[in-house]
Structure formats: structure tokens, C-alpha cells
Amino acid sequence: MPATRIDGKKLAATVRGEVKRGAADLAETTGVIPGLAAIRVGDDPASEVYVRNKRRACEKAGMVSWEHHLSTETSQAELLALIERLNRDDEVHGILVQLPLPRSIDEAAVLAAVSPDKDVDGFHPVNAGRLMSGQPAPRPCTPKGVVRMLDELGIDLKGAEVVVVGRSNIVGKPVSLLLLERHATVTICHSRTRDLPAVCRRADVLVVAVGRPEMVRGDWVKPGAVVIDVGINRTEEGGLVGDVAYEEAAAAASAITPVPGGVGPLTVAMVLQNTLEAAQRWAR
Numbered sequence: 539m540p541a542t543r544i545d546g547k548k549l550a551a552t553v554r555g556e557v558k559r560g561a562a563d564l565a566e567t568t569g570v571i572p573g574l575a576a577i578r579v580g581d582d583p584a585s586e587v588y589v590r591n592k593r594r595a596c597e598k599a600g601m602v603s604w605e606h607h608l609s610t611e612t613s614q615a616e617l618l619a620l621i622e623r624l625n626r627d628d629e630v631h632g633i634l635v636q637l638p639l640p641r642s643i644d645e646a647a648v649l650a651a652v653s654p655d656k657d658v659d660g661f662h663p664v665n666a667g668r669l670m671s672g673q674p675a676p677r678p679c680t681p682k683g684v685v686r687m688l689d690e691l692g693i694d695l696k697g698a699e700v701v702v703v704g705r706s707n708i709v710g711k712p713v714s715l716l717l718l719e720r721h722a723t724v725t726i727c728h729s730r731t732r733d734l735p736a737v738c739r740r741a742d743v744l745v746v747a748v749g750r751p752e753m754v755r756g757d758w759v760k761p762g763a764v765v766i767d768v769g770i771n772r773t774e775e776g777g778l779v780g781d782v783a784y785e786e787a788a789a790a791a792s793a794i795t796p797v798p799g800g801v802g803p804l805t806v807a808m809v810l811q812n813t814l815e816a817a818q819r820w821a822r
């Protein structure tokens with residue numbers, strides 16, 4: 539049977555609809571309109587697109603958004619002062635600092651300056667600690683989207699063999715912890731993993747977040763496995779491909795995400811969901 543192509547766009551639209559209803563409800567009962575402030579430093583074209591998409595989605599969901607676009611020459615002190623101001627602004631419930639930042643700026647210091655309550659990306663060390671210890675907190679958007687996707691597919695994660703390729707702080711580690719929380723047996727792989735194809739072949743659910751075009755081949759996928767490809771790689775011709783060789787992997791998998799149109803749209807939807815949840819906590 540051909541693999542199910544997991545439609546991330548459709549699921550993202552569902553999530554955006556839920557957020558829109560939640561935002562309307564909040565406005566009606568408390569008068570609070572969820573607000574997201576996005577900060578972008580420099581002129582990275584991909585960042586410009588990401589921020590534009592997030593703001594547009596925000597407004598369509600009945601929430602307010604602001605963009606603070608700073609020049610590449612902005613000092614770290616200026617950026618921290620802006621974050622401090624947004625932390626104190628009652629109309630701002632979520633703050634998003636679009637990465638990457640210019641090299642002259644200490645990314646960790648900037649992420650730690652965002653109030654943990656307004657940290658819609660879930661990157662603040664306090665929120666990372668809360669995730670680690672199973673306490674409620676904003677969860678990182680891409681990992682949260684991956685789990686929602688698996689839930690939507692009706693995958694029983696309890697005891698499932700999950701292999702995550704990649705151990706970054708924004709995808710690999712948090713998605714592993716979220717899946718562990720759901721009682722999966724999680725193996726985390728990275729660039730030093732021995733015989734990566736053999737480890738991947740054990741997976742009932744294979745999550746790949748590496749940043750290497752089509753690295754995962756069809757014979758790395760156990761027949762019937764679910765493959766979630768987080769990777770977004772720009773090819774020389776200007777197209778986008780994932781970290782998984784789609785056609786080959788689809789021949790073995792039971793379900794697989796395409797790139798584009800898989801995990802990406804859900805990440806944006808989860809930014810909205812985290813903003814709504816931050817506003818709901820604030821209004822309580």
C-alpha cells in the first residue's frame with residue numbers, strides 16, 4: 539500500500555481554526571486580545587519570510603502582531619533593552635526573537651532575556667528545564683507540531699520505538715523529551731552515532747532533524763514506519779527538500795511528511811497556539 543502523505547498544511551489550518559476560536563472566546567470573556575511581538579535583526583531573507591508568515595497567520599486568527607525590525611548594527615544592549623520593554627508591555631503576550639541573530643550578538647543571552655511567560659518559542663532555559671522535569675510551560679513549536687501530527691495520525695506512542703536523528707536544542711532534544719513524556723522508547727542520534735542506518739531501521743516512528751538534504755535513504759526505513767521529516771534544505775535550483783529522500787522512504791513507510799507542506803506549516807500554527815495560551819494565562 540502506498541504511504542499516506544501527511545498533509546501538514548491541512549492540519550495547520552485546523553490548528554489555526556482552533557486558535558481563532560480560542561482568541562475570539564478570550565476577547566469576548568475578558569476583553570484581552572492576544573498579541574505577538576516579533577523581533578528580527580538584520581536582513582536575512584528567510585527570516586523576513588518566516589516573520590511575515592507568522593504575523594499574517596496571527597492577524598488571520600484575530601490576534602495582534604508587531605514587528606520590530608532592527609539593523610545588523612544593532613548592539614546587544616539595544617536588543618536587550620527592547621526585550622525588556624516588551625516584557626513589561628501588557629498588550630504583548632508573546633515575544634518571538636527570529637533566529638539566526640548576527641554573530642556579534644550572544645544568542646543565549648538574548649533568549650534568556652525574554653520573560654519565560656512570554657517565551658512563545660519555548661527556548662528560554664527555564665522553560666527548557668520545565669520540559670525536562672515534566673512541568674507545564676510553553677513547549678518549542680516544531681516539536682509540539684510533530685507530536686500533534688502523530689496524535690492526528692492516531693499513532694499509539696506508548697512503548698513505540700522512536701528514533702530521533704538530530705540533538706539540537708530547538709528540535710532534536712525537545713521532541714525527544716515530548717515523545718518520552720508520551721511513553722515512547724526514544725533513541726537520540728547525532729553525527730557521532732555508529733551505524734545510523736541500522737539504528738533508524740529499528741524505528742516505528744522516525745523523526746529526522748539534521749539539515750542534510752535527503753540524507754535518510756529508503757533502506758533506512760522499517761517497512762510500515764511513520765517518517766517525520768523536519769529538515770528544510772534549499773537546493774541549488776532554489777527548491778526545498780527535506781532530510782529524507784521522499785520517494786524512496788515513501789516506498790517503505792506507512793505515512794510520511796512531504797517537504798514543503800509537512801512540519802513547516804505546523805510550526806507556524808504552534809507559534810499562534812503558544813501566543814493564545816500565553817494570553818490565556820495572563821488573563822487568568
Ligand code: NDP
Nearest residue numbers: 680704705706709728729747748749768769770801802805
Ligand atoms: P542543527 O544544525 O542545530 O542540528 C543538526 C543535528 O543533526 C545535530 O545534532 C547534528 O549532530 C546532527 N547531524 C548532522 N549531521 C549528521 C549526520 N551526518 N548524521 C547524523 N546526525 C547528524 O539543526 P536544527 O535542529 O536547527 O535543524 C535541523 C533541520 O530542521 C534543518 O534543516 C532546519 O532547517 C530544519 N528546521 C525546520 C523547522 C520547521 O519548522 N520545519 C524548524 C527548525 C528547523 P551533532 O550534534 O553531533 O553535531
